Amino acid sequence: MTELRHDPITGASVIIAENRAGRPQEFEPVQYAQKTADCPFCEGAEAETPAEIFARRAVDSRPDAAGWQVRVVPNKYPALLREIDGTGGGDAVVDSLFQGQPIAGVHEVIIETPEHLERTSEFTVAALSEVIRVCRDRLTALRATGQLQYATVFKNVGPKAGATIRHTHSQLMAVPFVPSQPRTIMKRMEQHWESSDECLFCAVTQRELQQNLRIVAQTKSLVAFCPFAPRVAYETWIVPQSHDCKFDEISDEQVEEAAVLLKRVMSRIDDTLNKPDYNYILNLAPFDSAELQNYHWHVVILPRLTTLAGFEWGSGCTINPVAPETAARQLRVGGLLSQ
């Protein structure tokens, strides 16, 4: 069977085509050379990065020297500059058809550990909790600037996921506008409030828990499930079970729960899919607190087993060879993993 599904949160469409799996692959599996010497993110190589913005480090250690647990630095090759500069010349022509403007923003790298780890599954829960707390605190600081409208934290692991450096790190980007994807979600949530007097994110999460067809794992206040219309095979979301909108106010207790669940899901993905490349993204409400009711923080995990091909780029509709019910069954291996 091939099935067309629509994501209730984003409205995006996907064709679930399980008979697509098992295609022969004429291209040899990619072997990437190990390359750990000269890693710019390992302890001792602090001079290889721009000066640190923030760090969790031993009280007797100095900035940009050894002795840290988590270190935040500006991205050396930023997608956004902190200030609008005058470069760029006369190339960009802006008129009624061609609209664009210089923007400033924030692009930081969160170096998550001084050790040369490469995957989230290798972290201890304590170390991963520390990383999540640093994300939360950086987001709080950026919100307080009052100059930015939207921020997200994301992680790219492996070249298929867009990573260029192996040492595990996340990136934080904050921009002075609300991008299309969160805007779409906010609008759909607003429409659902108006038509049904309930939070769409809460409704979906409760329905997932009731149906129990796509649940991967859960803790007391969080749940991981494969969404009904996943864009990629084994896509998994981590979502609060209650109406939690603002990530930068989550408690230390919930931080630890998030670390437990993230480590568990990423370990399960590593085991089931043989350590695939992946992205995960912390999707957040815009900074404007008036909009908060129309968003929930959530984590989207995207194993990068395949790439978008011509049909997806042209149509906006993805093709997924693994139904989420199948994916969740494999990822939870024989029963719900609860804490």
Next chain:
Amino acid sequence: MTELRHDPITGASVIIAENRAGRPQEFEPVQYAQKTADCPFCEGAEAETPAEIFARRAVDSRPDAAGWQVRVVPNKYPALLREIDGTGGGDAVVDSLFQGQPIAGVHEVIIETPEHLERTSEFTVAALSEVIRVCRDRLTALRATGQLQYATVFKNVGPKAGATIRHTHSQLMAVPFVPSQPRTIMKRMEQHWESSDECLFCAVTQRELQQNLRIVAQTKSLVAFCPFAPRVAYETWIVPQSHDCKFDEISDEQVEEAAVLLKRVMSRIDDTLNKPDYNYILNLAPFDSAELQNYHWHVVILPRLTTLAGFEWGSGCTINPVAPETAARQLRVGGLLSQ
């Protein structure tokens, strides 16, 4: 400078960040093994594919045997089945939140040459014209079934572009709905007609020709340019210069022009970017002829130098390290290539 740009046709946003280019890459360049033995698409291997639907072949040759120039077969691992079958069981639950339905559609492979070519730049203009005519004729036949709403032809070259087979081929997918991307474009074109009494696609194309900042090449009736807000580096579109909506009515003369221009642009991309993986997509109007005025056929060429990473997946906004003005300057090398 970093700049936020909005595509006039699709409305999609992109951050142009030229300082992003030149990042060090810790992962080794990928080397794929040559593997031409046992190619299922070469002449003589016709038994390796499903039985042909259509072929341009010598009058004295038999179906599914040697003697063809272009051969169309069903995809052996289709994303869409031709009939809605009863498989799939009770897994999919459809309710007010989770909406999906079984769909049938068409997924064909156009084997473009009996020779083992791998890139569009290797074709003669005559052979490429023949491929385009076959696409046109298959589209006409599928429109005539009356059961489908939208079709697209696309090509994936190399593993980064989602290809699994090296021998050059295109794919045709036809679906019983209009996907989000063409729907968005149609809506934006309709709004532009209402507000400005002109075709948005014509307006953009004329403005590109006037500005001459992003033109790559042109023929009498077609033009290739890097769009103002390209999703990926070196993205190039081929667009009719006049209000041509319906691809399956293009003349044999325009087919040959399209072949000339496509070969020229793909050769230029191969030379400039050292034979990158790429997709191209023939974006078409929906089959419903009432909608035609709100669409133009056009070809979108996407070199796959980088992959979408966390920010793009989460935000819906892409990051492009090469401004289209820079890309077009490089692709046209020292002046407009006109026929």
